[in-house]
Amino acid sequence: MTRADIYRKLDEVFQDVFDDESIHVSDETTANDIEDWDSLEHINLMVAVENAFGIKFNMGQIGSLKNVGEMVDLIEKKVG
Amino acid sequence: MLKELEYPFDASAILQRKKKLRRELLAQKTARLPKRIAILGGYTTSDIRQMLELFLLDQGIEPEFYESEYNQFYQEAMFPEEELLGFHPDIIYVCTCNRNVSRMPGLRDTPEQIEEMLRSEYERFCGMWDHLRETFHCPILQNNMEMPVYRLMGNRDAWDVHGAVHYLTRLNLLFAEYAGAHESFYLVDINYLSADYGLRQWSDPFYWHMYKYAVNVNAIPYLASSVSNIIKSLFGKNKKGLVLDLDNTLWGGVIGDDGVENIELGQETSVGQAYLEFQRYLKAQKDLGIVLNVNSKNDESNALAGLRHPSGVLRPEDFIVIRANWEPKDRNFEEIADALSLLPESLVFVDDNPAERHIVREQIPGVAAPEIGEVYQYIINLDRNGYFETTVFSGDDLERNEMYRSNAQRRMKEKQFPDYHAYLRSLEMKAEIRAFEPMVMARVAQLTNKSNQFNLTTRRYTKDEIEQLWQQPDRLTLYGRLSDCFGDNGVVSVVIGRLEGDTCHIDLWLMSCRVLKREMETAMMDVLFIKCRDRGIRRVLGYYYPTAKNGMVRDFYAHQGFTKIREDADGSTLWEYVIPERPEARQDVIHIETDQA
Numbered sequence: 001m002t003r004a005d006i007y008r009k010l011d012e013v014f015q016d017v018f019d020d021e022s023i024h025v026s027d028e029t030t031a032n033d034i035e036d037w038d039s040l041e042h043i044n045l046m047v048a049v050e051n052a053f054g055i056k057f058n059m060g061q062i063g064s065l066k067n068v069g070e071m072v073d074l075i076e077k078k079v080g
Numbered sequence: 081m082l083k084e085l086e087y088p089f090d091a092s093a094i095l096q097r098k099k100k101l102r103r104e105l106l107a108q109k110t111a112r113l114p115k116r117i118a119i120l121g122g123y124t125t126s127d128i129r130q131m132l133e134l135f136l137l138d139q140g141i142e143p144e145f146y147e148s149e150y151n152q153f154y155q156e157a158m159f160p161e162e163e164l165l166g167f168h169p170d171i172i173y174v175c176t177c178n179r180n181v182s183r184m185p186g187l188r189d190t191p192e193q194i195e196e197m198l199r200s201e202y203e204r205f206c207g208m209w210d211h212l213r214e215t216f217h218c219p220i221l222q223n224n225m226e227m228p229v230y231r232l233m234g235n236r237d238a239w240d241v242h243g244a245v246h247y248l249t250r251l252n253l254l255f256a257e258y259a260g261a262h263e264s265f266y267l268v269d270i271n272y273l274s275a276d277y278g279l280r281q282w283s284d285p286f287y288w289h290m291y292k293y294a295v296n297v298n299a300i301p302y303l304a305s306s307v308s309n310i311i312k313s314l315f316g317k318n319k320k321g322l323v324l325d326l327d328n329t330l331w332g333g334v335i336g337d338d339g340v341e342n343i344e345l346g347q348e349t350s351v352g353q354a355y356l357e358f359q360r361y362l363k364a365q366k367d368l369g370i371v372l373n374v375n376s377k378n379d380e381s382n383a384l385a386g387l388r389h390p391s392g393v394l395r396p397e398d399f400i401v402i403r404a405n406w407e408p409k410d411r412n413f414e415e416i417a418d419a420l421s422l423l424p425e426s427l428v429f430v431d432d433n434p435a436e437r438h439i440v441r442e443q444i445p446g447v448a449a450p451e452i453g454e455v456y457q458y459i460i461n462l463d464r465n466g467y468f469e470t471t472v473f474s475g476d477d478l479e480r481n482e483m484y485r486s487n488a489q490r491r492m493k494e495k496q497f498p499d500y501h502a503y504l505r506s507l508e509m510k511a512e513i514r515a516f517e518p519m520v521m522a523r524v525a526q527l528t529n530k531s532n533q534f535n536l537t538t539r540r541y542t543k544d545e546i547e548q549l550w551q552q553p554d555r556l557t558l559y560g561r562l563s564d565c566f567g568d569n570g571v572v573s574v575v576i577g578r579l580e581g582d583t584c585h586i587d588l589w590l591m592s593c594r595v596l597k598r599e600m601e602t603a604m605m606d607v608l609f610i611k612c613r614d615r616g617i618r619r620v621l622g623y624y625y626p627t628a629k630n631g632m633v634r635d636f637y638a639h640q641g642f643t644k645i646r647e648d649a650d651g652s653t654l655w656e657y658v659i660p661e662r663p664e665a666r667q668d669v670i671h672i673e674t675d676q677a
Contacts, residue, residue, distance in 0.1 A: 043297060047297045
């Protein structure tokens with residue numbers, strides 16, 4: 001799976017979770033860029049990302065993500 | 081009903097698209113019951129609230145929520161603050177888990193200490209429930225405990241008093257005893273739900289340590305669906321019956337082609353056994369008061385031959401309406417609903433053929449036609465949808481099938497009389513019309529929550545509210561039980577009047593449609609007039625509030641001799657009746673038994 005593929009899929013997940021089809025994420029996207037992305041919605045987002053890619057994040061990883069780019073790095077490693 | 085929320089559902093899709101689903105549900109212009117639900121949580125409950133909202137909207141209830149602060153269930157229950165008090169919940173849901181148990185037995189504790197520990201844990205919960213009941217007078221839903229995710233002593237945990245499995249099992253039994261002994265208290269059977277989902281997945285500690293969820297986020301749709309079933313059942317939104325196909329639904333094979341001797345049903349083959357098990361399940365549903373009907377493309381003689389198969393357990397007599405013909409199934413479905421005086425959406429369509437399910441679902445809005453899968457999955461797929469979640473089980477439920485059957489017989493009798501009045505007289509009807517009494521409360525509450533058609537104001541009352549009303553001196557309450565030569569119809573009518581000066585306002589007037597056109601409404605009204613008169617009331621005001629379902633009673637008060645004094649733009653009407661000095665009986669077909677005013 002290329003980074004571009006991951007982003008395509010990730011956009012879908014973000015659009016669903018925040019019910020906003022205009023969302024397109026990039027390496028620099030953070031919770032500050034998306035209005036409804038609070039700590040509770042973060043749980044849903046992580047679960048949805050895990051389900052979409054068929055992966056499971058480690059406990060430490062979820063807390064330390066600084067932006068979507070780091071999330072994509074992780075996904076890249078997990079899906080191989 | 082949204083297909084996405086029907087079992088078997090895709091939980092991760094529901095979670096991911098919850099906002100869109102919510103938007104779609106709210107865009108449906110269906111009339112929903114607004115209800116206020118307070119969630120008092122022992123862990124994070126935000127997704128539970130959001131999922132519960134989806135399932136409730138789908139079941140015809142529009143919830144408004146109060147959510148306690150994280151893990152503040154006990155404090156907020158015992159010392160409720162203004163926000164919760166002012167919220168006036170219709171339902172309180174105490175969402176706890178085994179991590180909320182204050183102490184678990186240690187290996188050094190003596191059996192006596194463990195006994196004491198268990199007692200005080202139970203008393204902590206039951207003190208909280210009692211307090212909630214006294215403060216809020218509304219139904220309470222309480223999670224029981226899931227089993228622990230590890231077992232210190234392995235299998236010994238199940239029977240040793242020190243074992244966590246043993247301890248939580250006993251605590252669950254105490255919870256069950258409380259539920260059995262108290263009205264309006266219902267357990268959410270987390271122990272079963274978690275086992276069904278898979279305990280290791282359900283209690284995956286990841287979600288606790290990461291997000292303080294005692295339940296795997298992916299399992300929340302299953303939890304919410306089950307909780308919504310209890311709530312919709314409490315507010316009278318249960319389904320009432322099943323409409324069943326025959327070929328490859330109740331037996332294997334096509335009876336018209338294969339012949340009765342070649343259909344698969346019974347112990348001889350594995351497929352035959354699976355159909356037999358399904359028939360047994362349906363027969364047990366019938367005892368719960370679920371009405372069974374047949375909707376099959378078959379000649380009637382073939383259908384009946386199949387239902388008389390020597391290895392089957394369902395018999396033709398188990399069904400109220402049997403429609404076996406070559407008409408489209410949606411038309412048959414509507415005729416069955418009509419014959420039962422039930423709304424089509426209160427019946428569930430069970431057919432192995434996806435095309436038939438599709439046409440019924442498309443043609444009759446609101447009808448559930450679940451994807452039942454293969455024969456060995458039929459039971460689970462029906463069961464998990466919770467169509468018939470039983471919260472209140474009254475004696476009337478056991479008898480309900482008998483009542484529908486006597487109704488069908490009465491319809492037969494109708495045809496043998498010169499005129500309708502002579503027919504009514506031949507029924508030898510007796511009505512017991514009295515003020516509410518403890519024996520009938522459960523049934524009265526059930527009726528007020530599920531009657532939609534013959535219901536002038538469609539006000540809903542919980543059992544607690546009914547019990548409070550009954551004791552208020554400014555209320556005049558009546559229930560009516562009707563029996564006839566074919567049997568007892570049970571409690572079929574409920575009236576609540578509010579007395580103000582010389583006027584009685586009819587806040588609630590409803591009647592079960594199974595006794596339509598029997599003059600029961602006139603008998604009830606006559607008793608109301610007499611009781612009003614006895615209490616110095618001279619004027620009765622009747623209110624009609626139109627809904628999507630109660631068009632049949634638009635002119636009810638006119639028929640009862642009331643005069644219309646107001647009509648609003650939305651179709652609501654206000655009616656007045658001045659009671660004569662000596663009210664006279666206006667019907668002579670029902671013999672009335674009543675109490676003193």
